Amino acid sequence: MRLELKNIEKSFGEKQVLKGISISAEGGRAFGLLGRNGAGKTTTIRILMDVFPPDCGEILMDGQPIDYNNIQIGYLPEERGLYPKKKIMDQLVYFATLKGMEKAGAVRAIGYWLGRLGMTEYADKRLDTLSKGNQQKIQLITALAHDPQIVILDEPFSGLDPVNAMLLKDVVKEEIEKGKIVLFSSHQMNYIEEFCDRIAILNGGNVVLHGDLREIKRNYVRDKLIVRSLQADKILKDTSFNTSASENGDIVVYLASPERKQDIMEELTGKYDIDEIKVYEPSLNDIFVEYAGGGV
Amino acid sequence: MKQFITILRFELNSYFKNKIFVGITIFLMAAIAVVMFFPRFSGTGDNADGEPSEISDQGVMIIASEDLSGVQAVGDAFAAAFPGYEVRVVSEGVETVKESVVSGEAQCAFFLTGPTSYTYFVNNLSMYDTNTAIADELLLNIYRINAMTQGGLSAEEASGIMSAVMEHEIQSLGKDQMQNFFYTYIMIFALYMVILLYGQMVATNVATEKSSRAMELLITSAKPTSMMFGKVIASCLAGLIQLIAVFGSAFLFFNINRGYWEGNYIVESIFDMPLELLIYMLIFFILGFFIYAFMYGAIGSTASKLEDINTSVMPITIIFIVAFFVVIFSMTSGNIDNTAMLVCSYIPFTSPMAMFTRIAMSSVPFYEIIISIAILIVSVLGIGVLSAKIYRVGVLLYGTPPKLSAIIKAIKKA
Numbered sequence: 001m002r003l004e005l006k007n008i009e010k011s012f013g014e015k016q017v018l019k020g021i022s023i024s025a026e027g028g029r030a031f032g033l034l035g036r037n038g039a040g041k042t043t044t045i046r047i048l049m050d051v052f053p054p055d056c057g058e059i060l061m062d063g064q065p066i067d068y069n070n071i072q073i074g075y076l077p078e079e080r081g082l083y084p085k086k087k088i089m090d091q092l093v094y095f096a097t098l099k100g101m102e103k104a105g106a107v108r109a110i111g112y113w114l115g116r117l118g119m120t121e122y123a124d125k126r127l128d129t130l131s132k133g134n135q136q137k138i139q140l141i142t143a144l145a146h147d148p149q150i151v152i153l154d155e156p157f158s159g160l161d162p163v164n165a166m167l168l169k170d171v172v173k174e175e176i177e178k179g180k181i182v183l184f185s186s187h188q189m190n191y192i193e194e195f196c197d198r199i200a201i202l203n204g205g206n207v208v209l210h211g212d213l214r215e216i217k218r219n220y221v222r223d224k225l226i227v228r229s230l231q232a233d234k235i236l237k238d239t240s241f242n243t244s245a246s247e248n249g250d251i252v253v254y255l256a257s258p259e260r261k262q263d264i265m266e267e268l269t270g271k272y273d274i275d276e277i278k279v280y281e282p283s284l285n286d287i288f289v290e291y292a293g294g295g296v
Numbered sequence: 297m298k299q300f301i302t303i304l305r306f307e308l309n310s311y312f313k314n315k316i317f318v319g320i321t322i323f324l325m326a327a328i329a330v331v332m333f334f335p336r337f338s339g340t341g342d343n344a345d346g347e348p349s350e351i352s353d354q355g356v357m358i359i360a361s362e363d364l365s366g367v368q369a370v371g372d373a374f375a376a377a378f379p380g381y382e383v384r385v386v387s388e389g390v391e392t393v394k395e396s397v398v399s400g401e402a403q404c405a406f407f408l409t410g411p412t413s414y415t416y417f418v419n420n421l422s423m424y425d426t427n428t429a430i431a432d433e434l435l436l437n438i439y440r441i442n443a444m445t446q447g448g449l450s451a452e453e454a455s456g457i458m459s460a461v462m463e464h465e466i467q468s469l470g471k472d473q474m475q476n477f478f479y480t481y482i483m484i485f486a487l488y489m490v491i492l493l494y495g496q497m498v499a500t501n502v503a504t505e506k507s508s509r510a511m512e513l514l515i516t517s518a519k520p521t522s523m524m525f526g527k528v529i530a531s532c533l534a535g536l537i538q539l540i541a542v543f544g545s546a547f548l549f550f551n552i553n554r555g556y557w558e559g560n561y562i563v564e565s566i567f568d569m570p571l572e573l574l575i576y577m578l579i580f581f582i583l584g585f586f587i588y589a590f591m592y593g594a595i596g597s598t599a600s601k602l603e604d605i606n607t608s609v610m611p612i613t614i615i616f617i618v619a620f621f622v623v624i625f626s627m628t629s630g631n632i633d634n635t636a637m638l639v640c641s642y643i644p645f646t647s648p649m650a651m652f653t654r655i656a657m658s659s660v661p662f663y664e665i666i667i668s669i670a671i672l673i674v675s676v677l678g679i680g681v682l683s684a685k686i687y688r689v690g691v692l693l694y695g696t697p698p699k700l701s702a703i704i705k706a707i708k709k710a
Contacts, residue, residue, distance in 0.1 A: 013705065049516045051692070075516050081509025086310075097302045098517040142513055 001027030008057035035202030074148035084128035224280035303526030332549035355403035502596030584648025594683035597690030619646035644675035
């Protein structure tokens, strides 16, 4: 299964929100859609979900224009909210039947998910009697109960305690293993790094970075070393190395060229008592700030 | 289509699970039951099945005169005219007569002082005491008959002249506005209340979904047209069911107590509404309801907060209230087919009330009714599609409610 968005453009009034978005995601792998607030993530998601049509561009599923009668999408919106005054079971069944499920099948699937998320006891409660985290778990069921091929999770971890976050991680991993296309949108980079093989960073309606996360990282010039040592002060004073101190106490050693890596490492370990030495790889956070930071 | 039915069922269920909705319906039905059963238990109103009522406490009525000549005949006439009294004819002085009333021996007494004058004695004069009016009539008749017999006519001829009755008959060649007024009024008022109440409910309903952000999920799960039509038709059905429950129970309770209402012109005219008019009522109710509910739904979708609703729906509510007053004033003015009403009966926002009133209270050519309904149907479809478009744009807009021009622009884009 391969989902492709090709050259999607969208304007609201005078404002062009999307200026030609092209991304692709594959089944069985998670895709991270990143970008600062207002970069066009939600608009992209809404176009993908057929809430409104794009001005131009196309959405392809395995090379064919997507057919919303056959492709089911599950969506956990960033702005959470269901019917506060209605019974949880009733509204979950309602949303599942809206997505085309039969009532009996919906009740069965929702029963499974309530059990999976440890929420069975709340089935007959009103939604507004639940805590925020539990409401979020209920909302997650609306995204998963109809067993969609594409799962879109917008900030799924915000507001969850560590135990619930673990639970959600397991659920997301299961969905990925089932071969689904999982689209993540989050500002919590550690979760994206943990799940997503591919990412796209949007900035001002453009895709500024798109590809395999590991490759993106590997393509960075490997001209910095991270050194942890008890003799940090001495190393910093050693004028034979171009160094600077990082915030967490590690030392950054700048290489004249990536080929010098082996020599410098040997020199350092020969001269000083080194606890740890490694080539610097940028974190997703660094990449994000670099690409999404400028000009919105 | 399947989505639409899912939404319709869900929305309709919400109405029937709403305690206030159910409560108000039951309350109205109970109130109508109380009104309709009132004459049966209170004993007022006319007699059931026209049987004369049995008055058990036969009070004593004294007919007194110092001179007994001719009084016996008067006494007989009184006895016939006052079946509830035991009429006694006596020849006593004023003081004795007064005494017997004060002591309670007699309920009342007529002390005749001449052929055309008397004094009526009663302990406490009730507000509804009609005895003197009846007595006046009786005595005057006796006096006139006596005068005529003295003039040479026989007693039969005299009483024949006296009992002559003028017969008359009214034939309204169009509609009888007197008779139609009450049920037209009730129907128009019901239409007004239901559309206003349910319209507001649709608007609030949409705005609640938006403010609780359930909309984020709804809009990605269902087509806006299904949502709009599902909601509006569900509320229309809920309104109809409520109306049928209320009017149906009124009709049922009236028929149970029909005998007790006999002679009550207003109530009888209400329940003798022709079936044809009921069908027109249904047509105009449904179409009128749709046109307003769609607009209310569209307006509701542009509000981000419930507080915004009241100001946003104001223009629609004002159009509707103006239409209502034009109709009511025309009804009471007696000139139903005035220019304002003629114009209003073709404008889709006012025609449900105006045309219905004209059909009920005047003679409208059939083709005019068809034209009015046709305009209404076309407008309902147009406004339905338009409001679904507004809805689609509106539900995703947050912040201050957008200006009309901004919405129109957005619709053109979409």
